[in-house]
Amino acid sequence: MTPNPRQLALLHAVQSQGSVMLDDLSATLGVSLQTVRRDVQRLADEGLLARFHGGVRVAGSTVENIAHGQRQTLHAEGKARIARAVAREVPNDCSLILNIGTTTEAIAQALLRHTGLRVITNNLNVALTLSANPQCEVIVAGGVLRGRDRGVVGEAAIDFIRQFKVDIALVGISGIEADGTLRDYDYREVKVSQAIMAHAREVWLAADHSKFNRPAMVEVARLSGIDRLFTDAPVPEPFPALLHDAQVRCHVAN
Known part of the structure; x- marks a missing residue:
């Protein structure tokens, strides 16, 4: 047509x-x-x-994400608002893990004025950003480097993360489906994200409005596996009830 x-x-x-x-x-x-x-x-x-x-x-693939460069510009203003909302909630003098994603990269930028942070990450873009903060110690996971987005994946990264227990995991995701599952595309990345979530006292999910009802192939977790959700617009149906049932605190960054 x-x-x-x-x-x-x-x-x-x-x-x-x-x-x-x-x-x-x-x-x-x-x-x-x-x-x-x-x-x-x-x-x-x-x-x-x-x-x-x-x-x-x-319309998009359920097996492959869009390019990192395109994702950096897609919904950039919303991601920046989410990042500022997250940064307001992150206290000084705490430990964090940030995973792969353009939203966590925006969060890293918003944390540049924090003091006393110890940050573990498998995202070299996050590490490079936070290295500019002299009040932040950055610890980078080893493993297989994905050239397309500078993410570190693989068993070595998982083993490294399992050594720690941090205050907060700040994680991004590719899609949140209507059954309450959090999903991504690369099973190797998913395994690292699962280790990150398992080794944090609280899990905060940062996801712009486009992630709702977006399909992806690999299940990372369910909404019940997170403590807080930060997004940039009121969540669509059926997610308000799902978040309530999962006892997830939702922050809409206006």
């Missing part, structure tokens, strides 16, 4: 946000919900979008 101007505007709205609720698309485009549903169905039939209950997202 050749999308008409309204459908092109709909595509652009979804691509700019990653995922959007149908009600919000109706308001944004100034058309009826019935028109939005019809356009979404046509675009989904062509493989240009993927539907989920009450909303629509960018």
